[in-house]
Amino acid sequence: MMHRRGTTACAALAVLVACALISEQAVLAGEVELTLVRYAARDTQVMEKYPDENFGTLPLIRVTSYHSGWEGGGDGRSRGLFAFDISGIPTQATVTGAHLELYQTDGIIYPDGFSVYAALGDWTEYGVNWDTQPDAGLYVGHLPNAILEYLVLDSTALASVAQQWIDGVRSNDGIKVQFVDEYHFGNPNGVRGDTFASRESMEWPHARLTLTVEVDAACLADLNGNGVVDQYDLGILLGWYGLGDGGDVDRDGDTDQNDLGILLSVYGQTCE
Ligand SMILES: [Ca+2]
Numbered sequence: 372m373m374h375r376r377g378t379t380a381c382a383a384l385a386v387l388v389a390c391a392l393i394s395e396q397a398v399l400a401g402e403v404e405l406t407l408v409r410y411a412a413r414d415t416q417v418m419e420k421y422p423d424e425n426f427g428t429l430p431l432i433r434v435t436s437y438h439s440g441w442e443g444g445g446d447g448r449s450r451g452l453f454a455f456d457i458s459g460i461p462t463q464a465t466v467t468g469a470h471l472e473l474y475q476t477d478g479i480i481y482p483d484g485f486s487v488y489a490a491l492g493d494w495t496e497y498g499v500n501w502d503t504q505p506d507a508g509l510y511v512g513h514l515p516n517a518i519l520e521y522l523v524l525d526s527t528a529l530a531s532v533a534q535q536w537i538d539g540v541r542s543n544d545g546i547k548v549q550f551v552d553e554y555h556f557g558n559p560n561g562v563r564g565d566t567f568a569s570r571e572s573m574e575w576p577h578a579r580l581t582l583t584v585e586v587d588a589a590c591l592a593d594l595n596g597n598g599v600v601d602q603y604d605l606g607i608l609l610g611w612y613g614l615g616d617g618g619d620v621d622r623d624g625d626t627d628q629n630d631l632g633i634l635l636s637v638y639g640q641t642c643e
Pocket residue numbers: 413414415426427428429496569570571
């Protein structure tokens with residue numbers, strides 16, 4: 372029975388190997404580089420003016436200085452909180468890069484950009500308010516300005532934080548975004564704050580985190596999780612070929628020649 376199954380698998384394999392050989396998927400030294408994009412799984416603003424109110428369902432997130440009122444009135448600071456679901460990222464992953472992107476929606480920009488921190492403390496999207504907001508932890512970088520497009524932060528510090536989230540040594544409390552100078556007194560033309568799309572926005576893209584990770588190819592290809600890349604993993608992959616993500620070795624959402632190429636390159640190897 373085992374022999375017959377193997378023969379069948381090989382017959383299908385003969386056709387597919389040719390495809391795999393022309394694949395451009397990089398398989399270097401047993402490691403595969405993956406690009407993983409995660410959109411905000413929870414996000415909200417907290418407002419000093421409304422210290423016990425929650426804004427988790429709003430389609431926008433304001434980040435402002437204390438002088439956020441019209442004509443520079445002291446309406447209080449606003450800050451943004453964003454968190455990303457990192458489940459499904461292989462625990463063996465080494466994070467080599469992190470890009471945080473927030474979509475600016477109001478077309479009027481505060482020229483100095485924003486400070487980004489790892490949030491330090493648990494919070495919930497529909498519960499957190501100014502009084503209960505998590506502290507600003509490790510500073511991970513400066514988010515430069517942009518108008519009606521993504522503001523992009525490329526941060527090795529954020530990559531380190533994301534690594535700690537994946538490794539479970541830091542609670543995934545997301546990130547906190549604040550005005551660079553929270554007591555900046557802007558001119559009357561609105562340069563005291565900025566507006567970003569929240570995940571409730573239907574009109575704009577919203578916050579996303581792109582991680583570049585390197586993972587042991589054998590661990591990715593061990594689809595059934597038994598510690599070795601073997602005929603069962605190959606069977607799973609072929610069963611899903613072209614049909615869905617059940618054999619998605621490279622985590623790009625489908626099962627295709629790239630996945631097969633990686634699996635074959637590490638066939639027989641163990642996931643350490
Ligand atoms: Ca929200």
